[in-house]
Amino acid sequence: MTTNFSVRGIVSFVGDDRVRVVNDAIYDDALNDMTYGRRIGRYLRRFNWYYPHAKDQAEYESVLAREKTGESVERPPKPPCLDLAWAQFEHVALCRYISSYKRDCEQRRYSSEKSNEDGKNNRERAEPGESDYETKLYPLFSSEKEMADWGIGVGLYFQNLRAFAIICFVAGLVSIPNMNYYSSSEYSGSFHVDNENILFHWLMKTSLVCTRTEWRACPTCDVTDWGDFPRPQDRFGVSDREDEDLKFLKQNDCKVRFREGLIMWVTMIFVAVAVLYNCYRQKAVETEYDEAEQTASDYSIQVEHPPRDSREPEEWKRFFENNFTFEDHENIHVTCVTVVLHNQHLVDKLVSRRRLLLHMEINIKHGKIFKKDDLEAVVADSLPVARWRKLICRAKDAQTIKGEIETLSEEIKELQKETYGVAQVFVTFEHEKSQRKILEALAVSRSAIISKNTAVHSKNPGYLFRSKHLLSVVKPPEPSNIRWRDLDEKRMKKLRQQAYTYLATFIAIGVAAVIVYICNAYEIPFLGPYVITIMNQLVPTLINYLMEFEDHKTECSFEASHYVKLSLFRWVNTVIVLT
Numbered sequence: 001m002t003t004n005f006s007v008r009g010i011v012s013f014v015g016d017d018r019v020r021v022v023n024d025a026i027y028d029d030a031l032n033d034m035t036y037g038r039r040i041g042r043y044l045r046r047f048n049w050y051y052p053h054a055k056d057q058a059e060y061e062s063v064l065a066r067e068k069t070g071e072s073v074e075r076p077p078k079p080p081c082l083d084l085a086w087a088q089f090e091h092v093a094l095c096r097y098i099s100s101y102k103r104d105c106e107q108r109r110y111s112s113e114k115s116n117e118d119g120k121n122n123r124e125r126a127e128p129g130e131s132d133y134e135t136k137l138y139p140l141f142s143s144e145k146e147m148a149d150w151g152i153g154v155g156l157y158f159q160n161l162r163a164f165a166i167i168c169f170v171a172g173l174v175s176i177p178n179m180n181y182y183s184s185s186e187y188s189g190s191f192h193v194d195n196e197n198i199l200f201h202w203l204m205k206t207s208l209v210c211t212r213t214e215w216r217a218c219p220t221c222d223v224t225d226w227g228d229f230p231r232p233q234d235r236f237g238v239s240d241r242e243d244e245d246l247k248f249l250k251q252n253d254c255k256v257r258f259r260e261g262l263i264m265w266v267t268m269i270f271v272a273v274a275v276l277y278n279c280y281r282q283k284a285v286e287t288e289y290d291e292a293e294q295t296a297s298d299y300s301i302q303v304e305h306p307p308r309d310s311r312e313p314e315e316w317k318r319f320f321e322n323n324f325t326f327e328d329h330e331n332i333h334v335t336c337v338t339v340v341l342h343n344q345h346l347v348d349k350l351v352s353r354r355r356l357l358l359h360m361e362i363n364i365k366h367g368k369i370f371k372k373d374d375l376e377a378v379v380a381d382s383l384p385v386a387r388w389r390k391l392i393c394r395a396k397d398a399q400t401i402k403g404e405i406e407t408l409s410e411e412i413k414e415l416q417k418e419t420y421g422v423a424q425v426f427v428t429f430e431h432e433k434s435q436r437k438i439l440e441a442l443a444v445s446r447s448a449i450i451s452k453n454t455a456v457h458s459k460n461p462g463y464l465f466r467s468k469h470l471l472s473v474v475k476p477p478e479p480s481n482i483r484w485r486d487l488d489e490k491r492m493k494k495l496r497q498q499a500y501t502y503l504a505t506f507i508a509i510g511v512a513a514v515i516v517y518i519c520n521a522y523e524i525p526f527l528g529p530y531v532i533t534i535m536n537q538l539v540p541t542l543i544n545y546l547m548e549f550e551d552h553k554t555e556c557s558f559e560a561s562h563y564v565k566l567s568l569f570r571w572v573n574t575v576i577v578l579t
Helices: 036-044 054-067 080-092 144-150 152-174 176-182 198-204 258-292 311-325 344-362 373-380 389-392 398-416 430-443 448-451 491-521 526-548 555-576
Strands: 011-014 017-020 096-103 106-108 132-138 212-216 237-238 246-253 300-304 334-341 422-429 472-473
Touching: 036 422, 080 132, 144 152, 144 258, 144 344, 152 176, 152 258, 176 258, 212 258, 311 334, 344 398, 373 398, 422 430, 430 472, 491 555, 526 555
Parallel strands: none
Antiparallel strands: 011 017, 096 106, 096 132, 212 246, 237 246, 300 422, 300 472, 334 422
16 A cells, blocks of 8 residues: 655655655754754764764665666665654654744745734644644743643643742742741750761751750659550660669750741741632633633533434534524534544454554564555564563564454454444534534433433523433543543443552551551661652552552543652652651
8 A cells, every 4th residue: 555655855656666865954954953962963873883874874875866867776774764763852852833924935934923912922823743844843932822732731730830849939038037037056066066967957958857855764664655556666765774774765855936836827828828829829820821822622522421322423513503593603613523422342342453453563673564464474574582582571573463463353343343332422523613603502400411301491492402311511621631442431430440459558548558667666777768759750650550450531530640659659658657
C-alpha cells in the first residue's frame, strides 16, 4: 500500500517512487531557534564515536548530489538522520508558537504577537509537527493564558503556582520579626555546636525549635506514661545510683511571648484568607481561559446513558435538528455525531494487536519494508532476539509475535460479529450558541433522570428522545481528556475497582507502620527512616500497577485518583508513621 506523506524538505513519497531530500536546515530552523542539545548534537555528529553513521550519511548525500547532475548511480539505503530526530523532537514534543506564515513561494508575516481585548500580547500555539506556518519554541517567561493552550488545567496550575508563591513570600515577610527573635540568644540562648550539627543548627536557627534545654528531676514520671509508640528515647532518663533510681526529664526553657503569638496568628489568618480568595478567583480565571480558547467541547454535548439500541447517528441528527428551534437563533445544525459502544473487550484486542504490529515494525532490519499483510516476510526480515533478552527481559522473537497476532485476529473477527449497545453519544453543533441552548433546554435534575420522570418535559414533549426517553445531557470534556476505552463501564464496577485499589494502598500503609513499630519496639529506631524511604520508592510503582485496574471516563479523574493514593501514602507514611 502506498503512503503519501510530505514534510517540508525532509522526505516525500510519490506513488511507488521514493524521493528523499536531505537538508541540514530541517524545518528551516535558524541556529538561534534550536535547543542547545540540538546544536551540540549537530557539532558532535561529525565524530564516529558519537554518530557511527557519519560516513554513511556523507556517502548518501554524495550519491544524491551525483544524481542531481544526471549521473546514474545506485542509491544506498538511507542511514538514520540524527538531525531529523532532533527536529522531530523539537517540532512535535516541545511547545511551539506560530511566528510567521509560509506556504509554497508566498511569504507574509503572521501576527503571532496579536493583541487581545485586554491589550496584552498572546502567542498562538502551533500544532505538533506544524508545517504550514513557521514556528518557534516558547520562551522561558510565558503568561498563564498562553499555557492554557495546552488545557485550562495547565494554565490554572501555573496561575496557582504564582499565587501561592506570592502568598508564601508575603507570609515570610510578616514573620521576619519572629524569625529574628527565634534566632536570638534571648529565645534559645547561646550553646556550643559541634561540626556535625552545624548545618542542622543553621537550618533550624530561625524556627521554633528550642535549643535551651535542662534535665530536671521528675520522681513520679515513668516511661510508660507516653504509651508504646512513639517512645521518649531522648527526653527521659534514669540515674545509675545503686541505692535509688532518680528519674529525670529534659524540658525546654524557651519562652514564646505574646507578640510572637500574635504575629503567628496574623500570618495564619492572612494565609487562610488569601487561599480562600484564590479559590474564589480561580473560577473566574477558569471561565476567562475557557472563553479565550475555542475547543470542540464548546460546540458539543454528551448524552449519558442513552437507549442501548440508538446506534444510528442519523437518528440523533434528525432528533436535534427537527425538535429544537429557538426564536433568537436560526435552526439547529448538527455537524458531527459520535456513538460510543459497549465494546471495550473488542477495543482492547485491537489495541493489543496494534502494539504487536508496532513491535514487529521496530525490530525489522534496516532497509527492509514492513508489510503488515505479509507477516511471513516480516518474520524473515526481522532482527534476531538475543537469548539474554529472552531470559531477563522476556523479549519475544518475531515468530512468537506473529502467532499472537494471528490469534488476536481470529478473536477480533468473532467479536466483530456481536451486537453492542450504546454507552455514550457525543453531538457537535455548528454554532456554540446552539450547544448552550440545547444544554439549557434539556437541563433536568438528577432525581428526574434516576426516576425517569418524563413529566419534566410535559410542555415540550419533543425534547423526549423517541417520545419516551428522558435524556441526561452535559457539556463534555475535551476530546484529549476522554478515556474512550473506559466510557462503557458502569458506575458500580468503577466503585468496586477503586475500593480494591484503595484497600491495597491502606495495606501498604499498614505494612510500613508495622515495620516501623517493630523497629521502635526492639529499640532499633535508626531503621525506621530507612524503611520509610524504601517504601516511598516502592509503593509508587505498586500504585502505578494498581491504577491499571481502574476505569475512568477522563484523564483528569484518572490522575486525581492516582494523586490521592500517592499523596495519602506518602503523607501518612512520612508524617504520621515516622513520628
